[in-house]
Amino acid sequence: AQSVTQLGSHVSVSEGALVLLRCNYSSSVPPYLFWYVQYPNQGLQLLLKYTSAATLVKGINGFEAEFKKSETSFHLTKPSAHMSDAAEYFCAVSDRGKLSFGAGTTVTVRA
Amino acid sequence: DTGVSQNPRHKITKRGQNVTFRCDPISEHNRLYWYRQTLGQGPEFLTYFQNEAQLEKSRLLSDRFSAERPKGSFSTLEIQRTEQGDSAMYLCASSQGQGIAKNIQYFGAGTRLSVL
Numbered sequence: 001a002q003s004v005t006q007l008g009s010h011v012s013v014s015e016g017a018l019v020l021l022r023c024n025y026s027s028s029v030p031p032y033l034f035w036y037v038q039y040p041n042q043g044l045q046l047l048l049k050y051t052s053a054a055t056l057v058k059g060i061n062g063f064e065a066e067f068k069k070s071e072t073s074f075h076l077t078k079p080s081a082h083m084s085d086a087a088e089y090f091c092a093v094s095d096r097g098k099l100s101f102g103a104g105t106t107v108t109v110r111a
Numbered sequence: 112d113t114g115v116s117q118n119p120r121h122k123i124t125k126r127g128q129n130v131t132f133r134c135d136p137i138s139e140h141n142r143l144y145w146y147r148q149t150l151g152q153g154p155e156f157l158t159y160f161q162n163e164a165q166l167e168k169s170r171l172l173s174d175r176f177s178a179e180r181p182k183g184s185f186s187t188l189e190i191q192r193t194e195q196g197d198s199a200m201y202l203c204a205s206s207q208g209q210g211i212a213k214n215i216q217y218f219g220a221g222t223r224l225s226v227l
Contacts, residue, residue, distance in 0.1 A: 009151075036218075043115070043202060043218035044154070090153050097214055098144060098167065099204075101153030 002027040002095040006102035019078040023091030032094040115219035132222045136205030148200040
């Protein structure tokens with residue numbers, strides 16, 4: 001079965017600083033990978049997806065992620081954090097259509 | 112396009128009672144998924160439908176859980192004889208169908224269940 005592991009359950013950054021959220025995948029076939037964001041008491045919103053077309057994927061709200069097969073990683077970054085980025089972020093892999101999620105990383109942004 | 116709608120948003124019940132949740136997918140999305148999310152964890156897959164056919168069920172879905180999608184439109188998830196361990200957020204998602212381009216899943220806001 002395909003799975004993802006998110007390293008770090010909490011990340012705290014200063015406003016304007018780089019945001020880096022780590023995700024490693026385990027898959028026996030080329031994976032389809034996703035990053036979702038969840039704000040309090042809301043559902044999940046898709047940030048970006050990797051479908052093997054390009055290794056650097058740009059998403060919404062200034063986020064991007066790079067697929068590195070050699071490292072089995074799909075880390076999420078944003079050059080400059082904004083207060084509105086405070087949320088929980090989930091990495092996910094598509095496993096025969098259904099999604100398998102990591103445990104999530106909570107981001108707090110300090111003013 | 113009004114998005115995926117879930118009702119109720121919150122449900123408080125006593126142990127042993129039955130509860131039912133409803134999900135209305137994005138119109139013309141033929142796949143519908145149910146996930147469960149407990150505090151501090153990512154969502155876990157429960158089951159999914161292709162139109163009205165239930166194609167897969169997780170081992171997490173015990174005999175007390177049943178899901179239906181009559182006529183391939185809205186879906187209901189029923190939990191019988193609720194237990195405190197059933198307390199969680201129940202998320203519904205829908206997608207257009209097979210293939211990675213069509214299987215982008217859009218999530219509802221969820222139903223938070225608290226079993227006292």
